[in-house]
Amino acid sequence: MENTLTTSGKRGALPVGSPTPESDPTIGQKPDEHCAVVGIYGKEQAFYDLLVSLKALQHRGQESAGIATFDGSVVHLKKGMGLVSEVFPEREGVTYGSLSGNVGIGHTRYSTQGTKTIENAGPFVISNSIGYMAISHNGEITNAEPLKEELKKKGSAFLTSSDTEVMLMELSREIVEKGVKNGFRAAVSKLKGAYAVTVLINDRLFGLRDPLGIRPLVVGKVRDNYVIASESCVFESLDGEMIRDIKPGELVEITNDGVESIFTVNNGKTAHCMFEYVYFARPDSIIDDMEVFTVRTEIGRLLAKEHPVDADVVIPVPDSGRAQALGFSNESGIPYSEGLIKNRYSGRTFIMPTQKSRSAAVKLKLNPIKSVISGKKVVLVDDSIIRGNTIRHIVAMLRRNGAAEIHVRVGSPPIAHACYFGVDMKTKDQFVATGKTVDQIREEIGADSLGYLSIHNLTKAIGKPGKALCLGCLTGEYPVNIAGEKYSYQAELEGYQVS
Numbered sequence: 001m002e003n004t005l006t007t008s009g010k011r012g013a014l015p016v017g018s019p020t021p022e023s024d025p026t027i028g029q030k031p032d033e034h035c036a037v038v039g040i041y042g043k044e045q046a047f048y049d050l051l052v053s054l055k056a057l058q059h060r061g062q063e064s065a066g067i068a069t070f071d072g073s074v075v076h077l078k079k080g081m082g083l084v085s086e087v088f089p090e091r092e093g094v095t096y097g098s099l100s101g102n103v104g105i106g107h108t109r110y111s112t113q114g115t116k117t118i119e120n121a122g123p124f125v126i127s128n129s130i131g132y133m134a135i136s137h138n139g140e141i142t143n144a145e146p147l148k149e150e151l152k153k154k155g156s157a158f159l160t161s162s163d164t165e166v167m168l169m170e171l172s173r174e175i176v177e178k179g180v181k182n183g184f185r186a187a188v189s190k191l192k193g194a195y196a197v198t199v200l201i202n203d204r205l206f207g208l209r210d211p212l213g214i215r216p217l218v219v220g221k222v223r224d225n226y227v228i229a230s231e232s233c234v235f236e237s238l239d240g241e242m243i244r245d246i247k248p249g250e251l252v253e254i255t256n257d258g259v260e261s262i263f264t265v266n267n268g269k270t271a272h273c274m275f276e277y278v279y280f281a282r283p284d285s286i287i288d289d290m291e292v293f294t295v296r297t298e299i300g301r302l303l304a305k306e307h308p309v310d311a312d313v314v315i316p317v318p319d320s321g322r323a324q325a326l327g328f329s330n331e332s333g334i335p336y337s338e339g340l341i342k343n344r345y346s347g348r349t350f351i352m353p354t355q356k357s358r359s360a361a362v363k364l365k366l367n368p369i370k371s372v373i374s375g376k377k378v379v380l381v382d383d384s385i386i387r388g389n390t391i392r393h394i395v396a397m398l399r400r401n402g403a404a405e406i407h408v409r410v411g412s413p414p415i416a417h418a419c420y421f422g423v424d425m426k427t428k429d430q431f432v433a434t435g436k437t438v439d440q441i442r443e444e445i446g447a448d449s450l451g452y453l454s455i456h457n458l459t460k461a462i463g464k465p466g467k468a469l470c471l472g473c474l475t476g477e478y479p480v481n482i483a484g485e486k487y488s489y490q491a492e493l494e495g496y497q498v499s
Contacts, residue, residue, distance in 0.1 A: 035122065035422075036060035037136040037217075038234065039105040039198030041205040041254040042225025046104040047096055049225060049238055054084045054106045056237040057230055059282060060138070061108035064121035068134040069104035070203050075132040076100065079121045084108060103205050105198040107136035110424065120162040123200075128172050131202040135171070137164040138230055139194030139215045139422040142480055147190065167191060171199065181262055184208065184251050188265050192480055194273075194421035196246075198228050205254045206262075212271035212479050213248030214421050214470055216287045219259050226254045231285040245288050271470040271479035275423060277462050278412045279320050279383045290463050293323050298461040299411040299453060300327025300381065307451025308332065309379055309407045313372060315339030317382040317394060324411035325381035334379060339372040340394070366394065374402030384412040385441070386425065388432030392445040399446070408447040413455050414438070417476040420485075425473060 036057035040046040050067050065087040066079025076099045080087035088096065107122030125134040141147070144163035147170060152158070156169045170190060175183030180201065194214035199206040207228040209217045218232050222240030229235075232242045246252055249265035272288055273280075283293035300323065314336045316325035329336035343365055378398060385391050395406050414433035419425045432441055442450035455474060459466045472478040477488040 035110065035136070035138040036108045036230045037105070037138050037196060037198045037228075038107075038230070039103075039136070039200070039205045039207060039228040039254070040222075040225050041103045042223070043102060044223065044225055045100060046102055046225070047099045049222060049227065050104050050106040051084070051088055051096075052237055053227065053229055053234045054108055056234045056282075057108060058084055060230060060280065061110040064109045064118065065107065066121055066123050066136075067099055067104060067106045068123040068125055068200060069099045069101035070132065070134075070200060071101035072203065075125055075127075075134060075200070077123065077125050077134070079107070079118070079123070081118055081121065101203075103200065103203050105134055105136045105200050105205070117160075119160045120164075122164060124160075124162070124164055124168050126168060126172060129176055132200070133168065133172055133175075134200040135164060135168045136198045137167060138196045138217075139210065140420060141167055141191055141195065142193035142420050142482060143191070144193075167195065167197070175201070180204075180206075181251075185263060185265065188249070188251075194480075196230060207246050207252045207254070209246045209248055209250055211249035211266050212269060212470070213288065214271050214273050214479070216272075216276060216281070216285075217246040218286075219243050219246055219252065219254075221258075226259065228252075228254065231281055231287070233282045233285045236284065242286065269479070270464075270468045272464065272468060273421065273423075274412070274458060274462065274469045274471055275384075275419075275473070278458075280423075283323055288464075295462050296323035296383075296411065297327035297330070299458065300324035300329075301331040302327075302457040302461055303381070303409050303411055303451065303453050304328040304331035306454060306457055307409055307449075309409075309449060309451075311377040311379045311405070311407055313337050313339065313376050314379040314381060315372065317380065317391070318342040318366070320383045321381045321411065324383055325379075328379065328381050328409060332379075337369075337372045339369050339378065339398075340366045341369060342366055366397070368397055368401045370401050373398055375404055377405040377407070378403045379407045379409055380447075381409050381411065383410075384415060385410055385432060385445075386415055387430055388441065388445050395446045405448045406446075407449045408442070408445065408451070410450070410452045413452050413458060413474045414441070415473050417473050419473050420478065420480070420482050421470065421472075423473070 038053040040049050046069055054065055062083055064081050065084040068077045105123050109121055123134045123136045141163040144166045148166045151169050158165055171187045174186040178186055195210045196215040196217035197208045219228050220235040220240050220242040222238040235242050247264055248270050251262040253260045253262055276287055277295045281287055281292045285292050311334050314325050314329040314334050316322045318340055326336055398406050416431045416433040438450055470479050477486040479488055481487045
């Protein structure tokens, strides 16, 4: 799909997009992130740096991609279903000169709220009395529905089922009425949940992170351009450098002079998502002062100390279990080896709709190296277990290929509760750990032994106390008040201080 929003507000044709993840027969069953966001402001054309940034962040969402730029008078928008390379193909004769402008934002998506349709793909763009506004959003607004109903009563009309549109409408209404600074502040007081966003207001670029810092957001410099992105790996891809994390509750504006902090809203508490460190983020990214690769290798080291085993070889579940397996090997002295080869063209792991499709996906994605496995006592290291289907099929595969023993070690505690903040884990019945002991899970997946990392060692590896992290999917206690769930923090946003 390609949309070009001009001063007349007319949109272009809507060609058929790529298949959505539900129709792809080769993808597996791990949960996926909500989105990746990026914004660029500078003295050069923004499009190609936006494109490279989105490719660097492709792991955070493979459902759709889009870019919006502002050329001084008009917002140009192109988005479509599929990977970044499908929406913006690099082939002879294809140019994107229409996406001109020195300021712009980009987005990749995997939906957790709203249906998998082009209408819900980002960025979202509207026009109002102050000009154009566009937004890219990573996270999930937990009170989107009541906010939507309130906005409808005030005359707002909605075209999608996405919480991002609700956020944009709320921001638009408040900013038109109160101005940029006070409008953002008023909107933040109403928005609950997780959000890391880039916002375009005509030729002005803003970055905003929720007051608990649940989702990551960083800012850096690339030549004469400033970049806001979900992860710092973007800056390496662009030969730039990271400046800093955007603080929880902070609104920044990028100007010709650099990064200007407009205000910060917080109460001294944070709730950084532990799953960013365990699974979602790229290993080379730095999130809230911690390198993800270092965290994951430390997870593996602590896992080896917590659950030692007599074995011949340590092998990872690729790709996200590699650093944990390396740490396990280094601590235990058991040799590390690649024992499972991943089909690079089968796609990143998603939650799939049926048991049959999940089983087929595992066979397509992974193949064993028999010489590493046959006759060996194997330590199989994975970053996490959600449903248990993938790990069960891998254990069975190792057995068929002659493994003498299979000892599963997991680089996170048991996940048994829903996520409401941008991870596609919504119902408790999809978790293998719900209502089961570790030994019952071990029996279900067919392993000889099973060991999970403790919450204590998880927080130790991340280098932050448990009270500074969101552990809701582990403990069932959440940092934002969710109806019917335990609330770990007793301070509402109205009590937060503004600086």
